[in-house]
């Protein structure tokens with residue numbers, strides 16, 4: 241699905257990530273962890289072609305990311321749902337329209353019938369007409385998750401999806417993600433929360449990738 | 464391209480419209496600019512039509528007639544006049560030729576010299592009036608033949624003093640058309656600036672749309688549609704006001720008055736109908752260009 245081969249990236253002259261190789265198999269469940277500022281968000285952005293690697297190759301759905309046109313990238317992003325760390329909404333539109341935005345931009349507005357169901361799934365039915373700035377942090381993250389899955393993507397990438405919520409809500413969000421994984425979606429979650437990883441490991445066979453010293457390591461049983 | 468043509472844009476697509484937050488000030492400035500430019504274009508058009516009409520009238524009225532002026536010593540005048548008339552009779556393109564009699568010549572001179580002109584005492588040249596046929600005659604050829612037959616005869620076919628007048632009118636008309644072109648270019652430039660400012664102000668909106676998988680054409684359409692409609696609305700109002708202003712110019716009786724001739728006649732008014740769609744088209748392409756250029760800079 242998503243494959244990074246010997247990828248190096250740096251925002252300026254200094255390398256943030258070097259020689260990274262990761263392969264996300266269809267249906268797999270990965271966690272990405274590491275200290276703040278180690279490059280988790282950066283790595284995720286490489287995975288949905290928001291950033292282009294300095295060197296190395298990113299392969300998305302069997303295609304070299306370098307060969308994708310701008311429209312190809314747009315189409316590809318409909319197959320990869322993303323929950324961004326800072327959520328990224330259109331602040332002048334109500335939550336319901338924000339969640340349905342991927343459908344609207346893809347010209348598939350007629351499929352918005354599942355919208356109410358989806359909002360109920362993330363517990364936002366009564367906040368559907370609120371504007372994004374009027375929501376709590378946790379509500380925003382749940383709305384972002386709903387938007388990420390509305391196109392029923394093959395891959396779901398979530399950047400700190402439980403960063404702003406209490407433990408109970410974290411578990412609820414985790415359950416949503418596990419449910420999606422059981423439906424066959426490939427999941428990649430960046431998080432600091434080791435308890436969340438432990439809770440997930442009890443339900444699915446999740447692998448844990450850790451960024452350390454600009455490299456990626458497969459974390460063992462030490463969790 | 465067809466999905467992004469002007470008529471396709473005018474069909475409602477409220478969702479694509481709503482993804483970009485409304486921007487009151489740029490919107491009003493765009494409408495105002497398009498209106499002002501259309502207003503000016505109405506006057507430039509009126510100028511072009513008025514000078515065009517003037518040039519046509521001058522060339523038509525003067526082209527039909529010519530004059531031969533014969534100055535010769537007393538004794539030869541009659542003989543040369545007869546020779547000139549004989550030449551004219553056999554010249555193709557001359558419908559009629561007639562020597563003016565004394566009374567007619569007196570009438571021509573009266574405005575300048577008064578009624579008591581002693582015509583007999585002055586060496587007044589004999590004038591021969593020529594009426595051209597529709598195809599006209601070859602002035603150079605006629606001039607050479609006259610020279611041979613009647614040395615005192617001079618052909619005055621009016622082209623010499625008609626041409627600069629018609630030339631000046633044509634030049635003014637060209638300037639009017641140039642003004643219209645400049646107005647169109649300025650409209651496009653102003654819409655570009657407004658569109659660029661809107662694109663810059665909505666950087667976050669564009670980023671979110673890209674992240675959720677919107678293609679450039681979808682994002683551009685939201686902006687293009689807006690600016691096209693604003694230019695259309697502004698230009699319609701401007702054209703209407705310009706037309707009213709032209710219609711209200713007081714009409715004087717003199718047919719040749721250049722200032723009072725400024726305006727549109729009959730079907731010429733219909734040309735005003737192209738101004739609003741022309742402004743909309745200029746805005747469409749200007750915004751599209753600006754949108755795709757700024758989108759390509761983003762990831």
Ligand SMILES: Nc1ncnc2c1ncn2[C@@H]1O[C@H](COP(=O)(O)OP(=O)(O)OP(=O)(O)O)[C@@H](O)[C@H]1O
Nearest residue numbers: 251252256274275276277278279280281282283325
């Ligand atoms: N757009 C950018 N331009 C320059 N530097 C950046 C940019 N984005 C991130 N960085 C830097 O790159 C480093 C890694 O950032 P990144 O966001 O990937 O970290 P992270 O692991 O996600 O951290 P966190 O856990 O706090 O979210 C940080 O030092 C950050 O300051």
Ligand SMILES: [Mg+2]
Nearest residue numbers: 280281325399
């Ligand atoms: Mg981060």
